Amino acid sequence: MPFTAYMLHLFHPKDSLTLIKRREGKNWIHAVLILLFVVIVRVFSVLFSSYLFSSNKDDINLLLEIALMLIPIISFSITCYAVTSILSGEVKFKDLFTAFCFSLIPYVILTIPITALTWILSLESGGLYTGLNIIKWAWVIILGFQSVKQMNDYEFSKTVGVILLSVLAMLLLWITLFLIALFCVQWIQFFQSIFNEFRMLASR
Incomplete structure (x- = not known):
């Protein structure tokens, strides 16, 4: 898939979604690449945001931050595919997952400049920072919504219902x-306690 397809998805998602569906699951490498950039951008944002707009950097857990980005994406892809399979959906899992990954392109593109802005803005300008983040995530959600709607040929109302059911299932x-x-964990602790008891008895 050419680089222009990434940019096409930002402003003309119908065309790029048609291209994804036409290629029938051959876009895995692009989906994985976008997820990799999502992780890199998230780590960059956490580490390099100004102290005014970030939590205590000493308490940062990068693995947790990465998990908080990837787990919702992967689990929502699974549950959404399950729901669409039940409700006469037309999309394959590979294509739906790829479309959701493409929907994250605004996050990849906008997070770095927003992070850079944190070093220029004051707390009094925090509204601009919040507004830009709202725009970023709204763009991602709109593209994700369009992905479910178009790739399954759903009506607007049915798409809303499918997404709500998918969130509930997630x-x-x-x-x-x-x-x-x-x-x-409880079973492991139980067996560990039994093992420790036997070991103590054997050592007497």
Whole structure:
């Protein structure tokens, strides 16, 4: 896919989504590349934002910051595909995931200049910083919405319903995985306590 397709998605998503769908899952490398840039830009933003517009840098956990970016993208792609499969969707998972990754291009492009602005703006100008971030994420959401709508040939109202169901399914997925992880930790601790008891008895 040519570089112009990335820029095309910003202002003419219908054309780029048609191109993604026509290529039938051959855009994985581009999706992974965009995700890589998302991670790099996120790390850059966390590390280099002005102290006026960031939390205590001593408490920064980069792995957590990366996870907070990637987990919602991947899990929403999974649940959205599951919902569209049930509700007569036409898109394949690879294409939907690629489209969602392309929807993150505004984040990649705008985050670096917004981060640079934090060193120029004062706290009194914080409204501009907040406004630019709202525009950035609104652009991402609009492109994501358009991806679901066009690639499944849905009406506007059905697209809204599918996205709401996908968000609900994503939250349920997170809760389920959290409970499974908690259950596994409890079992591991239980077996560790039994093992320690046997070891103490054997050492007497």
